[in-house]
Amino acid sequence: MQSKPTTIKEIARLLNISPSSVSRGLHDHPSIGAVTREKIKQLAKSLNYEPNNAAILFQKGKTYTIGVILPELSEHFFSTAISAIEDEALKKNYTVIFAQSHDDYDQEVKLVEKMKNQRVDGLLVSISKDTSKFNHFEKLNSFNIPVVFFDRIPPFKNVHYVACSLESATVKAINYLLKKGHRSIGMINGPTTLFASDERKDGYMQAITFNRLKFDPSLIVNCDLTEKGTIEAANQFLNHKRKPTAIVAFNDYVALFLIKYFKKLNVINDFDIVSYANLPIISYIDHSPVASVEQYPYLQGQKAANILLDLMNSPNSENQAFYNTIVESDLIVNEGKD
Amino acid sequence: MQSKPTTIKEIARLLNISPSSVSRGLHDHPSIGAVTREKIKQLAKSLNYEPNNAAILFQKGKTYTIGVILPELSEHFFSTAISAIEDEALKKNYTVIFAQSHDDYDQEVKLVEKMKNQRVDGLLVSISKDTSKFNHFEKLNSFNIPVVFFDRIPPFKNVHYVACSLESATVKAINYLLKKGHRSIGMINGPTTLFASDERKDGYMQAITFNRLKFDPSLIVNCDLTEKGTIEAANQFLNHKRKPTAIVAFNDYVALFLIKYFKKLNVINDFDIVSYANLPIISYIDHSPVASVEQYPYLQGQKAANILLDLMNSPNSENQAFYNTIVESDLIVNEGKD
DNA sequence: CGAAATTAATCAAACGTTTGCGTTGTTTTT
DNA sequence: AAAAACAACGCAAACGTTTGATTAATTTCG
Structure with missing residues (x-):
């Protein structure tokens, strides 16, 4: 039983009126009398009329x-x-x-x-x-x-x-870590092409300078956000002359790679990690980040x-x-x- | 600069041919000569012609x-x-x-x-x-x-x-647990309205009977999949006369609730948990399930x-x-x- | 060389809906 | 009673594209 959808034309034909009147009736146009309007609406309902969207869209250009x-x-x-x-x-x-x-x-x-x-x-x-x-x-x-x-x-x-505002969020994150006593904080940042990377960097610098500490550019490492890139970044921190005691990861995926790597090296307890919240269950993992930026x-x-x-x-x-x-x-x- | 999109009509007008020829030309219809076809395509390209989808959809009824x-x-x-x-x-x-x-x-x-x-x-x-x-x-x-x-x-x-086939997957899961030595296996199943619940139950029963063990219906608990429901189910197992040593959770969310609760009660090490994989990073969590059904x-x-x-x-x-x-x-x- | 076949293009209708304008017939105003 | 206003509806075009039927021009073949 291949029902063809009911059209306005069909309704018009059955009611012996013009399609335009049916259209107007269905839209409560004032120039259609109450009785005709109701007749139209009733018939439309009983025939399960549904406007052909494609036609309307085409007609309206929206x-x-x-x-x-x-x-x-x-x-x-x-x-x-x-x-x-x-x-x-x-x-x-x-x-x-x-x-x-x-x-x-x-x-x-x-x-x-x-x-x-x-x-x-x-x-x-x-x-x-x-x-x-x-x-x-x-x-x-x-x-x-x-x-x-x-x-x-x-x-x-x-x-x-x-x-x-990742900038202000990063300020909060760094301030939190400073308050916890950390004095050397590493950051695994994203590619320089990303605006979000700039923001994180700016927030980092802002918090550092606000607290009258000296800013060490080598503590911010750009990373392609892959597991391999994360490990390379981690290695830079491990070999750093002022080895950081806390690390801000670009996002939770990076944090996961980092945690995995640090666990393997058995140095996970040497670091506090802060991340940006992409994943709801990050808090359930072993040695999860101490804090997380919620981006709603x-x-x-x-x-x-x-x-x-x-x-x-x-x-x-x-x-x-x-x-x-x-x-x-x-x-x-x-x-x-x- | 409000450009109106180019239409077939427009192209036809500029080329002094009919719209139908333009349409056919663009579609490589055999009845359009090679020269006209190329003229059409070139002009279309230079005018950045893009077919009006709404019109096509309407026309074709698709x-x-x-x-x-x-x-x-x-x-x-x-x-x-x-x-x-x-x-x-x-x-x-x-x-x-x-x-x-x-x-x-x-x-x-x-x-x-x-x-x-x-x-x-x-x-x-x-x-x-x-x-x-x-x-x-x-x-x-x-x-x-x-x-x-x-x-x-x-x-x-x-x-x-x-x-x-959650049934066969459940069979695999139960077999795995049996092979690990478990003899009392609990299952937190979903609402009875879900077909997936039937499948899990069937798989459970199939594996049990195939291994000539006796099936205890009270080891399968239906649950509304909320945290509260999960805790209630967990309590049933904890108070069970044949307290299970392994639990099959309906999905990873349930598994998470369960792990959280068991950790709180400090009984997490008394159980092996198997779950169905909804979450990619479930394996990263603390005391994660020993096995997981991948549903691709x-x-x-x-x-x-x-x-x-x-x-x-x-x-x-x-x-x-x-x-x-x-x-x-x-x-x-x-x-x-x- | 004339008929048939082929090629290249046009015509016109159609898809369903909306809308400006025109046309009735009725009622109100002056 | 003529003019004006109004109510209720129809007409027809328009949106852009596709497609079956036609036509006109050219080529092929017996």
Whole structure:
């Protein structure tokens, strides 16, 4: 039994009125009389009429769809963020489509193009690790597709973004370690291309200088965030003349590699580790970090989605004000550990 | 600079030919001469022509979109599965839209309806914990929208599905524990409404009887999978006259609750725990499970997506054969522990 | 050389919905 | 009683693309 979906035309035919009247009736247009309106609605209901979305989208030139491009969905941070995005979108009856760059610049460029072709009404992007050029987003501007970056954002202010202040979070982290008595603190930072790396570095320096300590640049090591890179970084610290007693890891994955390596070398107890919270169960692991920077992915996703929904429904696209939203991050001290 | 996207009409006008020729030219239709074809393609390229998807979808009555409904995207299992789905869909130029039931039956019903209205070409579903009725999927049938269930599947065979054989995996797990010398093995099972609970129970019984041991039903405890429920279940085991020496946990979250509780009671060393792998870093935790059932979420997602793509492109919908695909799961023994 | 086949392109309809404008018929205002 | 206002609806175009049916021009073949 292959039911063809009911159409407005069909209803019009059965009621001997014009399709336009049916359309207006269904939308409570004032120029349709109450009796006809009710007749229309009743018949529509009894025939299980559902508007053909494709037709409406085509007609209106809007898709009621927001696109999300992110590096890797299976990372907890991003799956939580997109979960929030979807929840917010659903409230406003928008649909979410997404795609993963897998941290590859070329792929990201392609996906932006694809999203544009899909005619998304707006785009949320968390940029890939490899991305250092941003002109692939410019075309969206001319097509009037607003973009909001979240978490992994470009290093300039004239875009809309939502992100955590990793700088202030890092200050908190370093202050915490200083207060615990540490005087030599290492940092495994990310690639220099990442804005997030700058922020961590800035926070580090800010905390050090604020406390009138001398800043040793060799205590900050850039790392490609792989296990191999982490081990290399760790080795630099182990051989350092002022061997650190605490280490700030770029994220929980790095922290995991580090803990694994230190356990193997049996030096795990020589270090306090602080990390940034990507994983919910990090606190369950053996020799887990003493503290962790919570970046509130759900909140970030929520805010980014709402800003985008706002932008998509604001009339003048030539609005020159940019949303630069900072979500305060908190240092969560892991109690069970010492 | 508000560029309006280039259309076929525009190209046709500039070239003084008909839109249909442009369309055919772009699609390498044989009835368009080589010279015209190239002229068309060149101009299209130089004008950055991109087909208006909404128009095509509308015209063809297909959306090239597959919908995914799952309980909770932030769970690692599902984010990995949907990550695979998206990868597969992208290969065939399909787009993925998704929505979360948050394990709520009513929400699931609504989402199925919404997906139908969005005119998805096919649907992938992992059903919610609360779902015990399945008639909300029947309507899709009459609209010729194929559905493939994955992982959390309905308890009957006349649907398409991909799932792990939790039964055989559980057999492996129990056998492993028996071989380690355990004679009283507890199982924290899920709600009886879940098919997955039946499978675990069946596997348990199968392994026990195969090894000519007597089956004690009180060693299998149903649980709502919350922390509170887990503790209640644990207490039943602790007070059991044949106190188990090993426990099979429904999933890693349950295992985490259990480990936490046992650590608190300082009885963690009295038990070997086996779990089902939802979390990648479970092996890093303190007193982690001795073994873990890997359910291959990426593979499941991949297979489910490919089956769906297949169904969507198979001509006769009245095909009575159902894909019932079982992904073999493996017992991963956690080496570092003993 | 004329008929048939082939090539290259056009025409027009269709997909379902929305919307500006026009057309009735009725009621109110002056 | 004529003009104006209003209520309730229909007409037709439009959105961009695809596709079956046609036409016109050229080539092939007996």
